[in-house]
Amino acid sequence: MGLANCPECGKLYVENTSGLCPACYEVEEYEELKIVEFLREQGKASIEEICKATGVREKTILRMMKRGRFKGTFDITYPCESCGANISEGRLCPACSKNITDQVKESNERRQEQDRDGVRIYTKSFFKK
Ligand SMILES: [Zn+2]
Numbered sequence: 595m596g597l598a599n600c601p602e603c604g605k606l607y608v609e610n611t612s613g614l615c616p617a618c619y620e621v622e623e624y625e626e627l628k629i630v631e632f633l634r635e636q637g638k639a640s641i642e643e644i645c646k647a648t649g650v651r652e653k654t655i656l657r658m659m660k661r662g663r664f665k666g667t668f669d670i671t672y673p674c675e676s677c678g679a680n681i682s683e684g685r686l687c688p689a690c691s692k693n694i695t696d697q698v699k700e701s702n703e704r705r706q707e708q709d710r711d712g713v714r715i716y717t718k719s720f721f722k723k
């Protein structure tokens with residue numbers, strides 16, 4: 595535990611599990627209650643809908659979600675960072691994260707092929723001598 599700057603108001607505070615200074619945490623707890631109330635009525639909502647209905651900022655809602663606040667109790671969706679589809683976990687929808695995994699795999703395979711070619715050329719010229 596050390597000192598940190600509160601990400602909300604910038605004041606120095608003693609680090610705690612909430613990641614906020616006590617004053618901001620109090621505000622956030624109040625905002626969380628508003629969200630919970632809204633979600634109880636709606637059952638399921640996107641972050642955008644929650645922002646509009648409660649006035650709580652998207653950044654704050656995301657932080658609460660990262661702390662696992664609504665996990666398992668409520669279904670909150672937010673847009674995939676790549677295509678904008680509604681998701682409730684991670685940063686990308688399953689289709690986009692699969693795309694990225696495929697791309698990474700492909701470039702890895704290509705690199706391995708290049709390595710093999712490199713070795714072959716090296717071996718050939720080595721034996722010529
Ligand atoms: Zn603060």
Ligand SMILES: [Zn+2]
Pocket residue numbers: 674675676677678679686687688689690691
């Ligand atoms: Zn996507």
